[in-house]
Amino acid sequence: MYNDESVLENHHLAVAFKLQQQPGCNIFENLSSKQRHTLRKMTIDMVLATDMSKHMSLLADLKTMVETKKVTGSGVLLLDNYTDRIQVLQNMVHCSDLSNPTKPLELYSEWTRRIMEEFFQQGDREREQGLDISPMCDRHIATIEKSQVRFI
Numbered sequence: 001m002y003n004d005e006s007v008l009e010n011h012h013l014a015v016a017f018k019l020q021q022q023p024g025c026n027i028f029e030n031l032s033s034k035q036r037h038t039l040r041k042m043t044i045d046m047v048l049a050t051d052m053s054k055h056m057s058l059l060a061d062l063k064t065m066v067e068t069k070k071v072t073g074s075g076v077l078l079l080d081n082y083t084d085r086i087q088v089l090q091n092m093v094h095c096s097d098l099s100n101p102t103k104p105l106e107l108y109s110e111w112t113r114r115i116m117e118e119f120f121q122q123g124d125r126e127r128e129q130g131l132d133i134s135p136m137c138d139r140h141i142a143t144i145e146k147s148q149v150r151f152i
Contacts, residue, residue, distance in 0.1 A: 006048050006051040006053075006054075008051075009047050009048050009050055009051050010048070012047060013043070013044055013047050013048075016043075017040070042086060042089065045086050045089075045090060046086070046089050046090050046093045047093070049090035049091070049093060049094050050093060050094055050097045055094070058090060058091055058094055061087060062087065062088075062091050065077075065084065065087060065088075069084065100112065100115075101148070101151075112144060112148060113144070116136075116142075116144050116147065119134075119136050119137045119142070119147075120137060120138075120139040120142075122134060122137045123137030123138045123139060123142075124139070136150070
């Protein structure tokens with residue numbers, strides 16, 4: 001459906017933009033056409049950056065940017081073009097996406113339980129359909145503890 005590239009992230013974007021078309025759900029309705037276009041592009045760029053297959057390149061690109069970009073007199077990184085600004089925003093959203101282990105233990109544990117149950121339900125469906133079960137989705141093999149160590 002999405003050319004096997006960032007399938008989950010593309011799906012999330014498609015659903016979000018479809019929901020926005022529902023009456024009363026267009027949070028961008030007061031923006032100009034140009035502003036909507038820019039915000040849509042930024043949203044797509046940021047969400048696609050949450051694909052874990054892009055993790056290492058995101059980190060490497062950010063490191064290169066920090067090491068080579070100019071800073072203002074107060075030491076603030078100068079982000080004077082779209083590419084630099086979106087790169088920082090992509091990394092911020094990616095960090096947020098991975099932030100669960102930094103939360104208080106009770107909250108971290110609850111969300112871990114929820115995501116693992118979602119993974120297990122996916123694995124159950126894959127098993128029912130005779131498909132290979134995705135990593136961390138087999139409730140008979142995967143353990144929450146090992147999956148979290150792998151995730152972190």
